Amino acid sequence: MITRMPQKEWTNREVSGLLENLAAALQIKDAAKNKFRIIAYENAAAAVEHSTSELKDIWEEGKLDAVPGIGESMTQHLEELFKTGRSKHFEEILSGIPPATFELIKLPGIGPKTAHKLVTNFKISDTHPLEDVKKLAREGKIKDIEGFGEESQKEILETIEAYKADSQRLLYSYALERASEILNWVKQQKEATRVDTLGSLRRGVSTIGDIDLAVATKSPQVVLDHFVNFPKKTKVIEKGSASASIVIPGGIQVDLMVQDPASYGSLLQHFTGSKHHNIALREYALKKGLSLSEYGIRNLAPGGVKKVGTQKMEKFETEAAFYKYLGLEYIPPELREDAGEIEAAKEGKIPNLIEISDVKGDFQIHSDFDIETSHDLGVSSMEEIILKADSLGYEYLAFTEHNPSKGEHNVNQIIDLLKAKREAVDVLNYSFVKTKCKSVKKVFNSLEIDILPNGELPVPEEGLATLDFALVSVHSSFRQSRVEATKRVLSALAYPKVKIFAHPTARKLLNREGIDLEWEKIFAYCVKNKKFLEINGDPARLDLPDFLVKEAQSRGVQFSLGTDSHYVGGLDNMQFGVLVARRGWVTKDKVLCTQSLDAVEKLLEIR
DNA sequence: GCCGTTTTCGGCCCGACTGTTTTCAGTCG
DSSP states (O other): OOOOOOOOOOOHHHHHHHHHHHHHHHHHHHHHHHHHHHHHHHHHHEEEHOSSHHHHHHHHTTTTSSTOOOOOOHHHHHOOOHSOOOOHHHHHHHTSHHHHHHHHSSSTTTHHHHHHHHHHHHTTTTSSSSHHHHHHHHHHHHSSSSTTHHHHHHHHHHHHHHHHOOOOOHHHHHHHHHHHHHHHHHHTTEEEEEEEEEEHHHHHHSEEEEEEEEESSHHHHHHHHHHHHOOOOEEEEEESEEEEEEEEEEEEEEEEEEOOOOGHHHHHHHHHHHHHHHHHHHHHHTTTTEEEEEEEHHHHHHHSOTTTTTTTTTSSHHHHHHHHHHHHHOOOGGGGTSSSHHHHTTOOOOOOOOOGGGEEEEEOOOOOOOBBSSSSSSSHHHHHHHHHHHHTTOOOOOOOOOOOOTTTOOOHHHHHHHHHHHHHHHHHIIIHHHOOOSSSSSSEEEEEEEEEETTTSSOOHHHHOSSSOOOEESOOOOOOOOOHHHHHHHHHSSSSEEEOOTTTTOTTTTTBBOOOHHHHHHHHHHHHTTTEEEEEOOTOOOOHHHHHHHHHTTOEEEEEEEEEEESSSGGGHHHHHHHHHHHHTTTTBGGGGGGHHHHHHTTTTTT
């Protein structure tokens, strides 16, 4: 049977999905025989998923086998795939396994073996496999197959029913709020001596799947009992002697791990991950004859023979001590992605990452000054915002309302509006700032200007002249080709007054992908022409995304931080932008808003 | 199938939890 496959573009996501399916297929066919081949395919899938460049571009440059995890054989097959749209070898591995199997694997709790057993025992359709399995579970037919039972049948039904509603990830800020709520509940139990977040939350990932928490305690059972009694829980998934899982409203899963305070550092390290960081770390340790786990570090017998239980376990109260024992510098959670951090730690070259206390100003704020924009105006007054910035200890800030709408104003009206705003900001600087502020010394008059589809700006030169500097950003025509969009952005950045490219991908997390640009060109242009890329701290944006920040900083790009606040409380979102910068290996000297007022004015060529 | 601070051959991370079992397989993080 030949079915017409949808035309694939072979994005990294699609390629890594294919490689994962190949690993699953090998597992189904003969897990024992293929044991290490499976690992190889899984590693390759992870490498592709985490690659900052598109694999297809890497292939075009002929550097496919330079990607760690992709060797001679896979290079050959991927090449065939990119050239012809298919690979004979891959198809052979997948042959005989109905596509429905790979759909079922996406369900939590269902792996390759279970999925395949279901698909082959019943005639599960490729068109709506989930509905088919749901029906079978409802009719009580699944429990009769060998290896299944009443419990697993019920579990499968519940999983499928919850799947669609819960497949959404959470914004980091939202997950952090929920986590704090639960940690406050856990702390009420006095036996919990220390609590922390774990997993992607602790690493500061922009979107979160589920919430992982840690507790140090001498009485694990007492703490776990208390945890599963969290008032808002909707379900207890499991409860053992070392961990428990509950579900809270919204279908959010919360896992809690407990550990004796003497080994708490090991636990934090283990469950903070990432998985790939841990795998790389354990491989590194093993070469030194050390075996790592959430309990500590075990010295293996000479010769590397593992005799579990016969060797003394070295325990660690702190993560710093754990890494030190391995001969490594401490690695901040934000860097633990197996992206070169272990090598850096070996050489003592972990960067001194930017911290929230380094920030001296916010360079994207929308006040309620009515500039007659077609976008959204802020709701707080300039005075309120300045006082808020002062309470944060900032030295400066910039008002960056959207430009006046072009459709409803003629050129002269736009110039008049901008002159009025210039005047308002000048008055604030001469009086309000001097008399009411402790730390704020200057308010910049700026503007967030739309980049029109053709790369022009909807503000005339005389309007631009009223500004200290301008931000530019994309708010329309998101579907241009990469080449076209790049040209569009570069021509906007060429205006001398334009200093900052704001929320560069224009993505909206969990909602909109954002634009695709030729990033190498953008980065090179910014370095050469002293333009700054914004790291937007709005929790739904977090844009530039962390992986592009890392790429940009490695090429010498400098950054600006802005919260994109539309009300005073929004200024507190700076922490999220800083987290993204940290995940991108950014040090404070690479960030505009950590510099002194003098330095900022020089960098922005204001004086 | 990949890879190199013991190795181009011989290795390849570690443990908890659940359900269906009576010593283990599958899944997860």
